[in-house]
Every structure is written in C-alpha cells, then in structure tokens.
Amino acid sequence: MHVLALCWKRKSLLAIEVLWRWLAGTPLLLLLSYELFRLWRQIEAPLAATGILDQFSLAEPMKGAVLVANAFGILWPPALHLLLWFAPLALAVSSFASGFGRNVVLRRYDPVLAWRPVTLVALQLLRIGMFVGSYLLWFVAVRWAGANSLRGVEPDLVSYSIWVICLSLGIFTLWALLSWVFSIAPLIAIVEGRGIASSLLRSLRLGSLKGKLVEVNLVMGIVKLALIVLAMVFSATPLPFESVVNGWPLYAWWILVTLLYCVASDYFQVARTIAFVEFLRAGVESDPALHASSSLKNS
Template identity: 45%
Template sequence: MTAHSATPVRGTQSFVHTLSSCWSRPSLTGLEVLWRWVVGIPALWVSVTQVRAILLRHTDGTLDPARLGLDRKLLLDPVGALSADPLGVVGKFTGALGVVWPDLAHLAAWLVPVLIVAFVVASSFGRTVVLRRADPLLHARPLTLMILQAIRTAALVGSFGVWFWLLMWAARVAIQSPIALGQEPNLVLYCAIVIVSTIVLFVLWAAVSWVFSVAPLLAMLRDLGPAASLRAGLRLGPLKGKLVEINLVMGIVKIALIVLAMVFSACPLPFETVETQEFLACWWAGVAVLYLLGSDFFHVARLVGYLSLWRAYEEK
C-alpha cells in the first residue's frame, strides 16, 4: 500500500457513496436476497413444521395453549398479566416450557447443526457470486469462504452463548434470588440488565467482528487461504480504523432497523378491535420481509464499502 493523501477520507464518508452505488445496482442486493432466501425459506419451513409437530403431540392435536397451561388471555396480554401476577405468569410459562422442552432440545440437537452447515455452504457460494458481480476481478475462493464463514459462525454462536449466560444470570439476580428470600421479583432490574447487556454485546460484536467480514474479501482479492486471510485482515494498518468505523455504523443501522420493525409491527395494535387476525399476520409478515430486505441491502453495502476502501488505498 502506498502513501496516503494529505486529507484522508473517513470510512463513513466513503460509505455514504457506497450506499448510493449499491442502491443504483439492485442486482447486488437481489443476488444477496436470492441466496439467503433459498436457504432461509426451506429452513423456516422445516423449523415451523417440526415445532408444530411437537406442539400437536403435546396438545392432543389441537394446538390449544390451554393444554399447556397457557390461557388465551395470558397470551393476548402477557405484559398486563405479568404486571398483575408475575409469579403466576412465570410459573405458567415455566410449566409449559418444561412439557415441550425435552422434544425441543432433541430437535435442536440435530436441526441446528444441519441448518448451520447449510447456511455456511450456501453463503460461501452466494457471497462469491455477489462479490464477483461487484468486482469481476476478484478470485473465486468458495472453499476458503466456507471455512471463514464456519469460523465466523462459531464466534457468533459463542457470543450468543455469552448472551444466554447473561440472561440466566439476570434471572438469578432479579427473579430467583428475591423469590427465594420471600420477596417480589424485580422485573425492572431484570429488563434493565437484559437490555444493557444485549446492547453492549451487540456493539462489542460490531467492533470486533469486522475481521470476519473482511477476511473473505481479502481471500478473493489476494487469492489467499483461510489462515492467510485472517492474518491479512489483522494487518491492514490505517485501513483497519475505517473498517471498524463502518462496522460500528452498520451495528447502529441494524439496531435502527430492528426498532423500525418493532414500531411498524405495533402500528395496527391501536385498531385491533376492528382488525382480523389474518390482517395482523399479513402485516407482520410484510414488516418482516421489509426488515430482511433492508438487512440484506446493508450487508451488501458493507462488503462493497470494504472493497471500495481497499481499491481506493491500492490506487494511492
């Protein structure tokens, strides 16, 4: 990499141009959506089918939540029920989960690894197609991308493990310990711990996971193997700060997309007395699709942003 110009360009400044460029090339987002949904739709169908079969088995084929100890009033207004009788609600959900948990754990033991492998394989080929569409000069390294995606997935699963441990710790501190002492559970404290820990982990992942995103790109740029790509990703010099900056911005964008999806999902609720359940289901499905499309667009924009930064620094 040659000497930099006197006035360096911030990563987010170049990223704004990248967003405009990706918007003008919808085929990039289309390819990203295609490979993700080719895997995601069958995975969702299998998951829903298997979970539904478990629920049918435990409700005598009725799918009636009352057979699991969950009445419809509780399911329609869980927040209100939780405020009125927190111990009773926790007990009901714990009891229902205890009934179906053995079957769910057995299902997850084989289904989750299968879905992870399917995603890793599909992402390596799908990401290769997307990046080569963005820059035809890139080398095709699907096997390398497969290994790198597996490493990233393992790290992501580890972060979810930490998050789950924090949730369990919060439950012990705010709910189980007060109950053991004969006191009321502190739901406000529990929610505060969950929200803060989730945001902290989310930002931390955004700050350190950039190397897993840039390594596949370096593999295709330099025709490198998995280990060499990871080493190269950690030795990018001043470019590293710009990549971290873009990744942090992407983390904020992800949070914003989630918040927007929650807001739009709640829009019909004030009119629930005049709406049908079918309309609400269609509305929520539409919001979910829009969220996924937005998420895929920004995934592509991040990769193209990394590629643009690299090309700009190569030319200096």
C-alpha cells in the same frame, strides 16, 4: 453515498443477494415452522396444565418463576431434540449459501476479485460457530448466576439481576470485539487472495483502515436500526382501522412490510460489503508490499 448510488444502478447485485439468501432461508424457515407446529401439538396440553398460559403475571414474580420453571421442564426435552439436528443443518446450509452467494455477488460487482467460495464457507462456519458459542457462554453464565443467587430459603433477586446485567453486557462486548475479525476476514480473502488463517491474522492488523471500516459499519448499523423503526411504524398503520382491516388482510400487510424490510436490509448489506471491499483495495494499493503480494496470489 457513491456506493449506495452504484448499488441502486446495478440492481443485479441486490437480486443475487436476495436470491441466495431466500433460496437458503425459505426452505429452512418452512421446515422449522413445520417442526415447531408438531412440537406444539405434543406439548400443548401439558403446557396448559402448568398454568403458564393463563396464570402467569409479572405482578407475582415468585409464582411466575415457578410457572416458567415448570413450563421449561416440559418444553426443554423436545426443544433440545429439535435443536440437536436442526441447528447443524441450518449452520451448514447457511454457511454454504453465504460462502458461494457472497462470492457470486462480489464477482458480479468486479470479475477481477478472487473466486474463493470454499474459504468463505469455512470462515462463515467459524463465525456462526463463535456466535453460537457466545450464546452458550451467556446461557451457562446466567445459570451460574441463578445457582449462586437464587438458592436457599430467601433468593436474592437483586443480586441475580445485577449478575445477569453485568454478564450480558460483558459477553456482548466480547462478541462485538471478536465478531469484527470474522466479518472482515472473508472480504480480505477475496480482495487479497489469502487463505483462512492468513485472512484472520490480517483482519487483526488493519492499521488505519480499521477506523474507516468501523465508520462504515456504524453508519450501516444506524441505517438498520432506522429500517426496523420504519418497519414497526408501517406495521402499526392499519391499527386505527382495525374494525375494517383485520384477519388475513392485516396479516398480508404485515407479510408485505416484512418482505420489504428484508429486501431493504439486503440492499444495505450489499452496499456495506462493497464499501468494505473498496476500502480494503485502497489499503492494499497504498501498501506496495501488500499490493505485490495480492497481485501475485490473484495471478
């Protein structure tokens, strides 16, 4: 609560966080929207010819699976072409913006903290790369489950569903365990003045600090979930008045709710980051060896 109050008083921290996120995200979003519109214009007629738009029904799973497969065969080649150049661009822009933007926010909070944007960019690239790798692993695993359970005259849908659920939970758990290292390492680099490899190794040896950091992360995760629920509630408030509020006024309301959600999410992200920094500082100051090493590196 103390950190939340501090962030509320120092609104420049939120302003900088929103600025670097939106300066990086808005052009990427506009570019992606333009490319998706172009892609849709190319595949609209072939996609409609498959029947996926008007014949798909969950009541007929086998027919639906055929329709989805036919639609995927049309959609995948142009979508893959788009991903091959847009994904690396988005990865580079988001990592660069995150590295410099996050460092600026923390230096605004306390100028004593180290200026290590290049280290933060590299760690963010590594984190996003691992995140994308987890999705690719999930995709490969689900395809393997399909190849083993759905081949033959009588596809085994029950076995396929079990495999998908188990593999999804397993990969999600694996990422949850690994993502912690890549999330805390950039803050360790700033607080303790470490390099890339040293920050990653230090994030594996947090000792008693880990419980406190996990607690903050859990609380902020609950807050994010509450924000999503509130955004959904506010988005649905005009629906009882749909005879009066429809068209562009309704879209404008949804855009406003989305923007407010993004600002609130950024605010709690700043609070989470500063809370992490303060806990890490407390851990460094309580350990004489780490405190001396950190002071030497920062000097």
